[in-house]
């Protein structure tokens with residue numbers, strides 16, 4: 001007998017922009033985010049018997065996100081995600097789990113002649129700050145925060161040698177290479193019992209995001225990296241040390257390769273090893289190195 005062994009539904013790609021206008025200073029602060037809401041619960045009959053009486057329309061989810069954005073703070077995203085998730089499990093008895101993903105896009109204040117402009121912003125990169133808040137009847141509110149799409153490169157200070165060598169190995173060992181990656185770093189907070197607990201933790205969210213970003217950039221830039229694996233492990237250790245209420249840290253780092261180009265066929269041009277200056281950036285395939293470090 002076929003049976004429904006899993007079901008969730010919701011609204012994805014809800015785009016929201018909110019402005020705060022300071023009446024006194026005339027300074028505007030803006031937030032732009034993309035939200036996804038996914039619900040689970042006693043919704044089987046909507047699939048199996050066309051029973052729409054259990055369906056909270058996905059359009060209602062979108063309207064709810066707009067209304068909650070109007071009535072509540074949208075920053076930090078951990079608080080807004082938890083507010084939306086708790087709304088769905090609290091409001092609808094038959095909804096037992098609500099997962100809310102919030103992706104915050106960068107709008108950085110424009111500087112004109114050394115002065116922060118009061119109402120003009122620029123998109124300085126495709127990096128986003130991401131949060132997944134999940135409210136469940138039994139567990140409370142689980143939150144994962146993340147940095148995503150932070151593209152970095154170092155032109156030296158990275159090596160890779162001592163790896164397995166056999167008849168399948170073509171890669172030469174290197175003591176000096178280019179290292180580039182697009183950082184995806186996530187950290188999972190100890191579970192909160194209620195929205196009140198999330199509200200009490202609010203000061204930690206921006207602070208930890210800031211620290212995680214600084215740790216990532218500092219370790220990346222300053223460490224003599226023996227491998228992506230070892231460098232990302234050190235980043236995880238530092239974030240766990242900086243944020244006592246974080247239970248685990250995860251990194252997912254693509255290794256964006258830059259290949260040397262042998263140009264010796266052209267008039268004996270030297271462009272390899274210590275003479276390498278012109279490289280060919282590779283779009284694919286790429287290494288993909290991941291880890292989770294728990295307390």
Ligand SMILES: O=c1[nH]c(=O)c2[nH]c(=O)[nH]c2[nH]1
Nearest residue numbers: 160171226227228229255287
């Ligand atoms: O830091 C690295 N880790 C690897 O596992 C690996 N594999 C590879 O081909 N290059 C690299 N670099």
